[in-house]
Amino acid sequence: MIGSLIRKIVGSKNERELKRMQPVVERINALEASIVPLSDQALAGKTAEFRQRLAQGETLDDLLPEAFAVVREAGKRVLGMRHFDVQLIGGMVLHSGKIAEMRTGEGKTLVATLPCYLNALTGRGVHVVTVNDYLARRDSEWMGKLHKFLGLTVDCIVHGLTDAQRKVAYGCDITYGTNNEFGFDYLRDNMKFALQDYVQRDLHFAIVDEVDSILIDEARTPLIISGPSESSSELYYDVNRIIPLLKKGELIEHRDGKIGPSTKEYSGDYTVDEKAKSAALTEEGVTKVEKLLSIDNLYEPRHIEVLHHVNQALKAHALFKRDVDYVVKDGEVMIVDEFTGRLMPGRRWSDGLHQAVEAKEGVKIESENQTLATITFQNYFRLYDKLGGMTGTADTEAAEFSEIYKLEVAVIPTNSPMIRKDQSDVIYKTEKEKFRAVAEDIVVRYQSGQPVLVGTISIEKSEEISELLRKRGIPHHVLNAKQHEREAEIVAQAGSRGAITIATNMAGRGTDIVLGGNPEMMARKEAAGSEDPEAAYPALLEKYRVQCAADRAVVLEKGGLYILGTERHESRRIDNQLRGRAGRQGDPGESHFYLCLEDDLLRIFGSHRVAYVMDKLKIPEDEPIEHGIISRAIENAQKKVEGHNFEIRKHLIEYDDVMNKQREVIYTQRKEVLGGENLKGTIEGITGEMVDDMVATFCPEKTPAPDWNWESLFEDFFGQFYLKPAFPEPSTPGLNQDRLAEGLKAQVLERLAEKEAEFTPPVMEHLMKVLLLQTIDGQWKDHLLSIDHLKEGIGLRGYAQKNPKEEYKREAYGLFMEMMGRIRQEVVQKLFRIQLAREDDVERMEAEQRRRRVVLNRVGGEDQGHKPVTREEDKVGRNDPCPCGSGNKYKKCCGR
Numbered sequence: 001m002i003g004s005l006i007r008k009i010v011g012s013k014n015e016r017e018l019k020r021m022q023p024v025v026e027r028i029n030a031l032e033a034s035i036v037p038l039s040d041q042a043l044a045g046k047t048a049e050f051r052q053r054l055a056q057g058e059t060l061d062d063l064l065p066e067a068f069a070v071v072r073e074a075g076k077r078v079l080g081m082r083h084f085d086v087q088l089i090g091g092m093v094l095h096s097g098k099i100a101e102m103r104t105g106e107g108k109t110l111v112a113t114l115p116c117y118l119n120a121l122t123g124r125g126v127h128v129v130t131v132n133d134y135l136a137r138r139d140s141e142w143m144g145k146l147h148k149f150l151g152l153t154v155d156c157i158v159h160g161l162t163d164a165q166r167k168v169a170y171g172c173d174i175t176y177g178t179n180n181e182f183g184f185d186y187l188r189d190n191m192k193f194a195l196q197d198y199v200q201r202d203l204h205f206a207i208v209d210e211v212d213s214i215l216i217d218e219a220r221t222p223l224i225i226s227g228p229s230e231s232s233s234e235l236y237y238d239v240n241r242i243i244p245l246l247k248k249g250e251l252i253e254h255r256d257g258k259i260g261p262s263t264k265e266y267s268g269d270y271t272v273d274e275k276a277k278s279a280a281l282t283e284e285g286v287t288k289v290e291k292l293l294s295i296d297n298l299y300e301p302r303h304i305e306v307l308h309h310v311n312q313a314l315k316a317h318a319l320f321k322r323d324v325d326y327v328v329k330d331g332e333v334m335i336v337d338e339f340t341g342r343l344m345p346g347r348r349w350s351d352g353l354h355q356a357v358e359a360k361e362g363v364k365i366e367s368e369n370q371t372l373a374t375i376t377f378q379n380y381f382r383l384y385d386k387l388g389g390m391t392g393t394a395d396t397e398a399a400e401f402s403e404i405y406k407l408e409v410a411v412i413p414t415n416s417p418m419i420r421k422d423q424s425d426v427i428y429k430t431e432k433e434k435f436r437a438v439a440e441d442i443v444v445r446y447q448s449g450q451p452v453l454v455g456t457i458s459i460e461k462s463e464e465i466s467e468l469l470r471k472r473g474i475p476h477h478v479l480n481a482k483q484h485e486r487e488a489e490i491v492a493q494a495g496s497r498g499a500i501t502i503a504t505n506m507a508g509r510g511t512d513i514v515l516g517g518n519p520e521m522m523a524r525k526e527a528a529g530s531e532d533p534e535a536a537y538p539a540l541l542e543k544y545r546v547q548c549a550a551d552r553a554v555v556l557e558k559g560g561l562y563i564l565g566t567e568r569h570e571s572r573r574i575d576n577q578l579r580g581r582a583g584r585q586g587d588p589g590e591s592h593f594y595l596c597l598e599d600d601l602l603r604i605f606g607s608h609r610v611a612y613v614m615d616k617l618k619i620p621e622d623e624p625i626e627h628g629i630i631s632r633a634i635e636n637a638q639k640k641v642e643g644h645n646f647e648i649r650k651h652l653i654e655y656d657d658v659m660n661k662q663r664e665v666i667y668t669q670r671k672e673v674l675g676g677e678n679l680k681g682t683i684e685g686i687t688g689e690m691v692d693d694m695v696a697t698f699c700p701e702k703t704p705a706p707d708w709n710w711e712s713l714f715e716d717f718f719g720q721f722y723l724k725p726a727f728p729e730p731s732t733p734g735l736n737q738d739r740l741a742e743g744l745k746a747q748v749l750e751r752l753a754e755k756e757a758e759f760t761p762p763v764m765e766h767l768m769k770v771l772l773l774q775t776i777d778g779q780w781k782d783h784l785l786s787i788d789h790l791k792e793g794i795g796l797r798g799y800a801q802k803n804p805k806e807e808y809k810r811e812a813y814g815l816f817m818e819m820m821g822r823i824r825q826e827v828v829q830k831l832f833r834i835q836l837a838r839e840d841d842v843e844r845m846e847a848e849q850r851r852r853r854v855v856l857n858r859v860g861g862e863d864q865g866h867k868p869v870t871r872e873e874d875k876v877g878r879n880d881p882c883p884c885g886s887g888n889k890y891k892k893c894c895g896r
Helices: 002-010 013-035 040-055 060-078 085-095 113-120 133-149 163-170 179-189 211-215 234-245 283-292 301-318 353-361 377-381 395-405 431-448 459-471 481-492 519-527 533-557 572-579 600-616 628-675 679-698 710-721 737-759 761-800 804-833 839-860
Strands: 099-101 126-130 154-157 174-178 205-209 223-228 251-255 262-266 270-273 278-281 326-329 332-335 369-375 386-391 409-411 426-428 452-456 477-479 500-504 561-565 589-596
Touching (some): 013 085, 040 060, 060 113, 085 113, 113 133, 154 179, 179 223, 211 377, 234 353, 278 283, 301 353, 377 628, 395 409, 395 572, 431 452, 481 519, 519 533, 628 679, 679 761, 737 761, 737 804, 761 804
Parallel strands (some): 126 174, 126 205, 452 561, 477 500
Antiparallel strands (some): 223 369
16 A cells, blocks of 8 residues: 555656656757758768767767667658657667567567667677567668668578578678577587687677567577487387377266265376376376387386387377477478467477377478587577567566566557557357357458457467358458468558458567558559569559558548457467557557357366356356456466466576586687687696596595505506606605696696697697587587486476475586586597508508408398408497597497
8 A cells, every 4th residue: 555655656666767768858859950950971970970989988878869869860761750759768778778568559660770779889789689580581671771871781690591691690780680590590609610600799789579479488498409319210100109099087086975085096098287288197007008018117217218208109199289289281290389370490399299299190200309509598698798678568577577587677658549449358158159259240340341350379270260251251361370471461461441360379470450451562462463563563552552541541430450369378468469469559449359168278277167157147158258257267367377387487497597507618618719729728737637636536645655556546547648657656755746746747748749749739739629629519418418317307306305406406517527527538538549640551541441341342232152241359339438448438439
C-alpha cells in the first residue's frame, strides 16, 4: 500500500526514467532548426566532425543530441521517415545498454538507426541481431541507405557466405545478421589456425531485435559445432522396431477404504510426463524390452548404450510429433521452432535424439555427432561490452533479463493511443466445437470485408483450420514452416480487405501488417511478370495506392485487423505478440482467443477446475463459457509453465557458467599461441613446471637425498623428455630439491636448443605452434565429451543427498585440470620425440608404402594365386598403447 502511494506521488521507476530523458528529446528537437538547412554533403560531413570530436576527448553521450538530430534529418531525406519523439527515447534506451519495449508498429527498425550511428562513430563496429536471414537482409538494405548516406559502411551476415565475405562484413561500421550466424562465427573463429583467418573483431556493441525471442525463447538450446563420432546407425533402426510394440501406461491409484492411504502404480510398458517432457519404462516395460532385444539385463554396464538408445527412441515416439515439433522435408527431419513456427535448417537435437526421430520416420540416419565447440546464447551475448535490445513484449520477462543479462527493461509509450479491443477468452468442452465456432467467426468477418489473422500453435492445427475454411469456400493463406519462403509477403498483406491469414505462432514478426494492403509489394509482384518490370512499376504503384487507400477506409470502418487465437500458448508473451499485430499507430483492432479443455496448456496444467465448473453448470458441448475462474486458471497455468521454463534456462546457464570459464581459458591460450609471441618461452615454462612436479613427487623435501626414488624419477624424466638425465651423486653435499630441479631444467633447455639448431628457429617455432594448437584442440574436444557424460548422470547425485550443481562444479574442475596436465605432457612428448627425416629415409618410406599397396591390391583383386599377407606381430588395437612409446593410445598417435 505504501509502495503504491509513493508511486502515485513520484511515479514508477519507468516513468521517472522517461521523465529524465525528456529534456534531451527537447534539445534534439531544438537542434532541428540548425540541421534542416544543411546540404546533403554538409549533413554527411557531420560524421567526420563527430569522429574528430571523439578523438579530442568528447564522449558519445556528449554527441548524442546532435548525432540523433543528424540521423533524424537523414531519415527524412533518404527514407521519407521522421523519427517520432518516442522513437528518440527508444534510441536513448538502446544506447544506454537497456531493453526498449515498444509496441508492434512503433517503428523499432527505424529506432535502431539512432544508437547504431552513434556507436559506430567509435570505429569498433556495431552488430544488429535479427531472428532470420530475411530481416537481416531487408534491414541492412533498407536502413543501410540512411547509414551509407552519412558515410558509414554497412553489410550483412547470412547463411552461405565465405570466410572472406564474412570478414569484410564484420569489418564494416554496422553489421546486420542472425543470432545463430554471430554465435557460430565466434565458435568457428576459435577453432582456426591463424589469427588472420578470424572473421570477427572484438565484440563491442550489439542491438538485439526481438530480444525476447533470441535471449529467452532460444536460450534453452545452446549453439553446438559437432563432428561425426564412431557410433553405428544400425542400433537406432533395431531399437526403433520394438518401440511400437510397447504400450503406454496409465496411472492406477489403489485406496484401502474411503479414507485409507493410497498406493500409485502404472500399468503398461512406459509412462509419459508431458509437463517434464520425459518418458520412462515401467518394470514390465524393461522386461519386455530385454525379451525383444534378447538382452539378459538392460541395466548392466555393457548394455548402457542400448539403454540410452531405448530411452531416446521412446522420447521420439511418445513426445515428438510430426508437423508439430518437426517436419520431414526432402527426406530430412527438420526442427520446427516451437516459438516462431519457423524451420531451423542445419539445427539438430543432440544426444542421439535426432537420429531416433530419423529412424522413427524411416529417413536416412545421419551419423551421430560429437561436440567440438559449444556456447549458450546467454554466454555469447554477455561477451559484448554493451548490449541493448528491443521488442514489443519484454516486461513480463523483466526479472529474467535482469538476473541473467543484467539488462533493465524500459517501456516506451506509444506514439498514438492504443484503441484495440481485447475480448475475454471463450472456452468450449471439445476441440471439434471450438474449431467449428472459429470457422463460423472467420466466415462472418470475411463476408464483411474485415481482415483476420488466425494464430495457431502448430502446423497440424493450422492445416486443420485451413481444411475447414476450404470446405466453406473461404480463400485464405496458411503461413507456417512449410511456407517459410513466402513469410514476409503473406504477413505484409494480412491487413488487406477480406484477407484471411493463418499463422503458426505468429511467424513473420518484424514485417508490418498494413491495413488495406501494401501497394509497393503488390506493384512489384505484378511488375515482375511484365516484359519491362522497371518501366511497369510506377504506373502499377499508383494504381495500387488508390486501391489500397479505398480498401483501408473499408477495413477501418469494419474495426481494423481482427486477431483470432485458437489456443493459448504456454507463454503469455507469445499471446501478447499475436495480439500486438493489431492496433498499430492508433489504428482500430480487435483480439479474441478461443480455447477448449483439450488444448495442451489446459489439459496438462489447469483444466480440472475449469472442467468442474462446466460440469456443475451443465454447459452443453457446443456452448462456450466466459468466467473469471477460467481466466485465472489459464493465467496460473501460463505462470507455472513460464516459471518452469525459466528454471530450465537458469539451470542451463548455471551449468554453462562453469564451462564458460574453462572455454575462456582455452580460447585465450589459443589466441596467445596464434599470436606467436614467445612460444619458446611458453614451452620452457611448461617443461620447467613438469620438472618441478617430478622432483616434488619423487624427491620429498623431508627425505634425505640418498633415499629419494631415483629410479622412478629417471623413468618419468626419460618417458617425458626422451632424454636420459645426468643425476648428481645422491651424497653430494647441499643437494636439495631446488638444485636438482635446476640441473634437470638446464639439461632440458640444452636439448631444446639442440632441437632448434637441428630444425632452424623458424621451423621450430612453426612446429611448436602446430603441436600446441593440435594438442589443445584434441584435448578440448575429448574434454567436452567427458563433460557431456558428466552432465548426463550428475542429476542422480541428488539421490545421495548431494547437490548436483556443486558436484558438477567440483568434478568439471577436476576434469579440466586433468586435461591441462595432459596438454602439457602430450606437447612436450611430441616435441622432444619428433625427428627431422633425411631425404633418403623419406624415399625409402615412400617406396615401402608403394610396395605394400601393390601386394594388398593383388590380395584383394583378381590375382588370388599370391599368398595372403600375414603379420609377424599382433595387430595393434585402436585403444592399445602406441608401440612408439609415446604413452598415448594408438588411435591418437601413430594410428591417426
